Amino acid sequence: xxxxxxxxxxxxxxxxxxxxxxxxxxxxxxxxxxxxxxxxxxxxxxxxxxxxxxxxxxxxxxxxxxxxxxxxxxxxxxxxxxxxxxxxxxxxxxxxxxxxxxxxxxxxxxxxxxxxxxxxxxxxxxxxxxxxxxxxxxxxxxxxxxxxxxxxxxxxxxxxxxxxxxxxxxxxxxxxxxxxxxxxxxxxxxxxxxxxxxxxxxxxxxxxxxxxxxxxxxxxxxxxxxxxxxxxxxxxxxxxxxxxxxxxxxxxxxxxxxxxxxxxxxxxxxxxxxxxxxxx
Amino acid sequence: xxxxxxxxxxxxxxxxxxxxxxxxxxxxxxxxxxxxxxxxxxxxxxxxxxxxxxxxxxxxxxxxxxxxxxxxxxxxxxxxxxxxxxxxxxxxxxxxxxxxxxxxxxxxxxxxxxxxxxxxxxxxxxxxxxxxxxxxxxxxxxxxxxxxxxxxxxxxxxxxxxxxxxxxxxxxxxxxxxxxxxxxxxxxxxxxxxxxxxxxxxxxxxxxxxxxxxxxxxxxxxxxxxxxxxxxxxxxxxxxxxxxxxxxxxxxxxxxxxxxxxxxxxxxxxxxxxxxxxxxxxxxxxxxxxxxxxxxxxxxxxxxxxxxxxxxxxxxxxxxx
Numbered sequence: 001x002x003x004x005x006x007x008x009x010x011x012x013x014x015x016x017x018x019x020x021x022x023x024x025x026x027x028x029x030x031x032x033x034x035x036x037x038x039x040x041x042x043x044x045x046x047x048x049x050x051x052x053x054x055x056x057x058x059x060x061x062x063x064x065x066x067x068x069x070x071x072x073x074x075x076x077x078x079x080x081x082x083x084x085x086x087x088x089x090x091x092x093x094x095x096x097x098x099x100x101x102x103x104x105x106x107x108x109x110x111x112x113x114x115x116x117x118x119x120x121x122x123x124x125x126x127x128x129x130x131x132x133x134x135x136x137x138x139x140x141x142x143x144x145x146x147x148x149x150x151x152x153x154x155x156x157x158x159x160x161x162x163x164x165x166x167x168x169x170x171x172x173x174x175x176x177x178x179x180x181x182x183x184x185x186x187x188x189x190x191x192x193x194x195x196x197x198x199x200x201x202x203x204x205x206x207x208x209x210x211x212x213x214x215x216x217x218x219x220x221x222x223x224x225x226x227x228x229x230x231x232x233x234x235x236x237x238x239x240x241x242x243x244x245x246x247x248x249x250x251x252x253x254x255x256x257x258x259x260x261x262x263x264x265x266x267x268x269x270x271x272x273x274x275x276x277x278x279x280x
Numbered sequence: 281x282x283x284x285x286x287x288x289x290x291x292x293x294x295x296x297x298x299x300x301x302x303x304x305x306x307x308x309x310x311x312x313x314x315x316x317x318x319x320x321x322x323x324x325x326x327x328x329x330x331x332x333x334x335x336x337x338x339x340x341x342x343x344x345x346x347x348x349x350x351x352x353x354x355x356x357x358x359x360x361x362x363x364x365x366x367x368x369x370x371x372x373x374x375x376x377x378x379x380x381x382x383x384x385x386x387x388x389x390x391x392x393x394x395x396x397x398x399x400x401x402x403x404x405x406x407x408x409x410x411x412x413x414x415x416x417x418x419x420x421x422x423x424x425x426x427x428x429x430x431x432x433x434x435x436x437x438x439x440x441x442x443x444x445x446x447x448x449x450x451x452x453x454x455x456x457x458x459x460x461x462x463x464x465x466x467x468x469x470x471x472x473x474x475x476x477x478x479x480x481x482x483x484x485x486x487x488x489x490x491x492x493x494x495x496x497x498x499x500x501x502x503x504x505x506x507x508x509x510x511x512x513x514x515x516x517x518x519x520x521x522x523x524x525x526x527x528x529x530x531x532x533x534x535x536x537x538x539x540x541x542x543x544x545x546x547x548x549x550x551x552x553x554x555x556x557x558x559x560x561x562x563x564x565x566x567x568x569x570x571x572x573x574x575x576x577x578x579x580x581x582x583x584x585x586x587x588x589x590x591x592x593x594x595x596x597x598x599x600x601x
Contacts, residue, residue, distance in 0.1 A: 022392040026406045029463065032425045033409065035432045039424050048429040091315045098312025104305060110313065117324060121524050121580060123553060124573045127560055128327030128334065131341065151319015182308050211414030214527050218561065228416045232531060244430060247420065255417045262412050263405070 040248035047244050057245065064250035067235055070227075074254075077210055077227040080145055085205035087149025088156060089198055095152050096160025097186045101172065111161070117154045130218060140221050145209065156201040163197040164190055203265050207258060227254055335570035342564065354571035364572060367555040368579075374458060374551065375522040382462045383514055386469030387507075391499065393470070394477045404470075411467030419531040422460045423449065449532065453546045457529055465521070469514045476510030477503070508595045516587055523580050526553035552576060 040060055042053040064070060099111055117125075133144050167190065175185045191198075209226070216226045231254050235246040310317070335354055339347050358364055393403050410418065426433045426448040437444035448456050480503060488498050529549035545554060556576065560569030 018395055018397060021388075022395075022397065022403055025389060025392065026403050029410065029466070030406050031432065032421045032463070033413075035425050036421045039430065042430075051432075051435050095313045095316040098309055102305060102309035102312060104309035107309065110317070113320065114316070117320065119520060119580070119584065120328070121520075121553075121573065121577055123524065123526065123556060124331065124577050125324065125328065127566070127570060127573060128331035129323060131330070131334075131566065132323075132327055134341075147319070147323060150315055151323055152316045157316060182312065186312075207412065207414075211416075213414070213416050213531070228414060231416050231420070244424060244427075248424060251417045251420045255413055258412055258414070259409070262409075 036248055036251060039245055040252050042245045044243055044245045060246050060249035061253065063243075063246045064235065064253055067246065068230055068250060070230075070250065070253065073225070073227040073230040076224060080142055080216075080226055081206045081209040083142065084145045084149045084209045085202050087146065088153045088205045089202045091150060091152040092156035092201060093160045093191060093194060093198065094186060096157045097164050097190050099157065099161040100164035100167075101169075102182065114154050114157050126215070133219065139219050140224065142224075144215070144219055153201070153205060156205065159201055160194065160197055163194060167193070199265055203261065206261070210258060331570050332574065334567055335574050337567045339566040339570075340564045341560070341566040350567070354568045355575070357568060358571050358575055361572075363550070363555055364552070367550050367552040370454070370548065370550060371523060371525070371552040374454060374461075374525065375519060377458050378461050378465075378522050379515065379518045381458075382465055382469065382518060383511065385462060385466055386514060387473055387511070389466060389470040390473035390477055391503075394474060404474075407470055408467035410464050413464070415464075415527050416531060418460060418464050419528060422456060422463075423532065426456055450546070452548075453529075453532065454548045457525075457532055457549055460528060460532070461522075461525065465518070469518070472514055473507070473510055476507050480506045505596045509597060512587070512591050512595045516584055519583055519587070520580055523576065523583075524553050525551055526557055529554055530557070 038052060039047070041056045041058070042050070042060075043055075043057045046053060099107070099114075129144070130139075133139050138144055138147075171189050172185055175189060180188070211228060212226075213228045213232060217229050217232070220226070220229070222229075231250060235243040235250060237243055336349055336351060337347050338350050389407050393400050393407070397403070413421070425431050426446075428434050428445055428447050433448065434444060434446055437446055484502050484506070485498050488502050493501070529545040529551050532549065533545060544550070544558065552572075553576065556569050556572040559565045559572060
């Protein structure tokens, strides 16, 4: 029974069965996002009265940028997310390489510890960290993210360990014969060949900071906080009335970089998850 | 100590060389992982130990002069705290809805996009998209979607029932929260299921098909059993995440003016993590709040261990392809 025969004989009923549910689910999933776009393009006066915009009100986007000091907060977000992502990815790759290729007493217990830190509720860890940062005078600064980045991320360490474990050991042996130390082997052999793992973890690290609201809301001031903190407040007109349409335009602009970023890197994310071998 | 140096001479050259090599290896390993280890100690172990000590004090987050040990008072108080009990109940209720429904949806989506269909990449992207959308944006999207004046839900309802004026965020805040959570998490779980599905060798399914099994039978008797480790993984992570939900209910206040840290969500969405957050950051009860959080950790840990215990009965680790 060949595939070609099956495909040709796909009856309309079977077509419906195969495409019906998936199309329906996609419509339901996309509808709220579609509504976000629609609302962002309405005139504020039409917000409550008409279902669809009479004309596309692109001025909302200009207003969203102008009224919220958008560029300033977007720059803060970009700096903070990039700094954290670069540090965390590099450090996690190094640590993952250590776990994948080097042995010492305590090796496996420490690796269990890496995974165990995943299970501790975020807030349990964050509250004492918050007290610590406050005591050290590091609140209102970006230092907490730098320190988090410098200690790597358990998720990314795990990902890199799994990824590097698939590399042939002969590479190390050859390099060692040539007199290369572990750091040089990491920098010249492992890191340059870790493209998919770097991409997948960098995206997640960047996304985490760009999307996080809680930590910047608690650790930073109103003016050096990230875009997420700013976007939690609605846009208002001079009388204090909410401008839903402009707010939605701001939300679109806030999300857009992630979607563009993600569209380019989608296959790396799937591959990154496959390499971690979560399957058990 | 002295004994060791006396034993050494016998196998002197080999042992020292070997030991030196082993020692150097160990140093290399510890140097490589030192950034994480240092971070783990300074930003993990030490603060956690501090938080544990803190949970036995009356610390207010500001002044160390007035700190004193209160023994197990905070824990005793937590057990008598009717707000904490209420919040825990709401959290468990939300979990009991969001985890099973979410899991079934994730699996269904993965099975659907794993079929040989056209545009399967487009479908995957649509399902994954909400997972990438930051929490602040996701909350706005749903606030506007269910808004009584400008939302699509009410517009659609109005077409059917002309009198409809559903104030969903006021009347059914937990339902909105549950839908938002399921919608946002679906893509992440789906991708993990997809990875699991692609790890099942096609021969298994083909062999069953040749033996005359229908597609539904193949899914039920071949795919699902082989997928149980992934189901288990998504179940455990789903529960851990669900018990800690904090930001969504705080941001999902019925007003349209956004929020400030310290906003109290509607009573229905007063979840356990929200209660702990308010005790700590709004009321400045760091000691008491820490005790609440350790109790949450105990619940998370207990449920996880329970799941691992039951996993022996239904998780299938049999075939290693």
